Amino acid sequence: MGRAVIINSIRFILLIATQVFLFKNIGYYNLSIPYLYILFILLLPFGIPNTLLFVLAFFTGITVDVFYDTLGLNAIACTVMAFVRIVFISVTVQRDGFDNEPEPSLGIMGFRWFIFYAVILTFFHHLILFSFETFKFSELGFTLIRVVLSTFFTVFLILITEFAFFRKKIR
Template structure:
């Protein structure tokens, strides 16, 4: 159990650093804003209690907000993603044989399952984030395009990260 907590803290720190130092600076023609830190919420164990999931989402979003100078923006979007996570897991299909430490990763659940799960949650998160940021529906299609492109890039990045972690574990 301790190992699990430790593992998640490290993951949290690495993802926040990656987001703040590297990905926040990526921008292509104003349409591409990957927010890979959401992977932290995606990879929490299945058995994470609901309240903890929400509190962790809040903390994650708030940390990113502090570093981006956008109070509440990432927090609201990430809490929404955390809230939706159990429903999405149910929707995509649960498995029977969970143990407490099992988490929804690519190597645990397979590519198809993980991809569906990731796309839904990342899209939800990015949609909330971008619409809040623009704070009106007047630029609807432009915002939608931004959401779709950013979602695609974030998902791609998350899948790549998962493969890198898998191959590293294989070597051990």
């Protein structure tokens, strides 16, 4: 338990730092913008209580928002993403039969499951993020293009990060 808190805290700081200092300045014009920090919410342990998950997701979003000057925007996206995560995991994973505090990471869950998981969650996060950023229906087509392209970019970065810190564990 204590180890998981420390690991996640370090991950949180590192991901937020790279997001606001590095990835904030990277993007393909206004079309494809990476949001790697959501990897923190992706990698929270399976056993986390729903309330804590929502609080952490909200807090992560608010932290990024403070740096981005868009208070509430990333928070709303992360909140929705947390809900999608809960639904997705409850549908695809049996809760019992885990080691203590496993994470939904690439090394543990396998490539197919993980990429599916990452794409779905990233898509919902970006969908909410960009549609609330645009805040009007008239530019729906353009917003969807941005969502899809940004999802590709973010998932690509998530996979790179996961392979870089790849740890094979036996379930």
